[in-house]
Amino acid sequence: MLGTIPIDQSLFFADAYKAIVDGDDPTEALSKDPPKNWYKEELDKRRGRSKRQRVATSIDDMITDQKRIGKEDAPTS
Numbered sequence: 001m002l003g004t005i006p007i008d009q010s011l012f013f014a015d016a017y018k019a020i021v022d023g024d025d026p027t028e029a030l031s032k033d034p035p036k037n038w039y040k041e042e043l044d045k046r047r048g049r050s051k052r053q054r055v056a057t058s059i060d061d062m063i064t065d066q067k068r069i070g071k072e073d074a075p076t077s
Contacts, residue, residue: 011043
């Protein structure tokens with residue numbers, strides 16, 4: 001399984017891989033501690049998610065919204 005991971009896109013190995021490609025010491029890249037929540041922010045950035053403000057939603061609103069989405073996606077025969 002590890003053989004199929006694209007190392008240059010891995011959140012864990014990307015810094016060390018970049019250091020090796022650039023000819024730098026990869027142990028220096030691994031020894032740096034990233035800032036708190038860096039991994040989540042980096043993953044969000046790579047997945048195209050923005051830092052939008054979240055809005056609290058009640059369970060009733062969520063259920064109503066799901067019912068509405070289900071009706072819109074229903075096939076017409």
